[in-house]
Amino acid sequence: MPQDPRSKLEDIALDLVTEVGPRGFTMAELSRRAGLSVAAPYRHFADRQELLEALALRIVGLQRQRYLDAMAAEPTPRGKLVAFAVETVRFAANDGQVFDPMLPLQLTPDTPAIVELRTDVTLELLAAASHFASDQNAQLDLLVRLSAATYGLASLYREGALPEEQRSVAIIEAQAVRLADAILQERAPL
Amino acid sequence: MPQDPRSKLEDIALDLVTEVGPRGFTMAELSRRAGLSVAAPYRHFADRQELLEALALRIVGLQRQRYLDAMAAEPTPRGKLVAFAVETVRFAANDGQVFDPMLPLQLTPDTPAIVELRTDVTLELLAAASHFASDQNAQLDLLVRLSAATYGLASLYREGALPEEQRSVAIIEAQAVRLADAILQERAPL
């Protein structure tokens, strides 16, 4: 199935933005990698900004689907929240192209379309969190801790900042599960 | 106390790199902000790279001191680890200039000098962790979870990715403490 040229350009742009970040992304380099002249991409995207926004939309849409599928496969609230944690580090471990561009949040200037994409996941998470915290404030607190913890794990993994012994997918997933469990089982401080 | 020109340039560069990241940092903009010609900074730094490395060294040195002081003020192992967590989010909340440039790890190309600066903190952390895990592998696992969780919290805070209700320093510090406690009190999964 031969892709339309716009999607093809997005594919290459995704690789590129993964390597150099949204800030380092240039139309010139994109053209080079696509084997086209510098003018060609402008037939498919009005300008650099439009291309980056298309990219952000694509990435967030993919994440949404992955999160929803992973959570739907788990029947229990605890399972859903753990699945969310594991899926996050899997993005980092197996899908750098999808994860890295999100790091510098530059790429996702919370447009309405993107906010809408995220809503579904947030609602699912809140529903699951309601089994671990009574009022809505406490549920939000819990989700923030869970998201932050797994996001941090995923980031350090991507940046190569973890000790060598921890750089396997299996280990990083296990760590994500332990983090999620610890957060869900929190007790009063010592 | 009138600073030497090199330090003065580093101050301004630190602000700049905080705003635009190491990749977006330019000597031209630095010169502009310093009220100098584009040539002037080259009297104090051989090239752009040298300036960025000097910046990285300064930042890491400052972090080291802050971590060591914060941990020294706490007598118990739990207190030291919690202090580490809190200090991390404080960097994010109060000292964006010190924290943000570390995000894209570009700025710290693990030179020997930087590795050495980090060693002290790591040793302190390992000593404290030894009260919560028996063998050294488990201690490292624990520290990775703790670092990742607080780093994630700090990152989301800096990026403005937290819900509005969570954007105060007090709340974010409380969240860091809860994360640390949860990790230190981990039990078997449900």
Next chain:
DNA sequence: GTCTATACGACGATAGAC
């Protein structure tokens, strides 16, 4: 849709006057 050619600007870095 793709090309070549071009206008224009920003940056890194250096040369040479003061």
Next chain:
DNA sequence: GTCTATCGTCGTATAGAC
């Protein structure tokens, strides 16, 4: 130490031929 002037490179974007 700082300036002005300059070179070379690279980027965005457009115009017009094919």
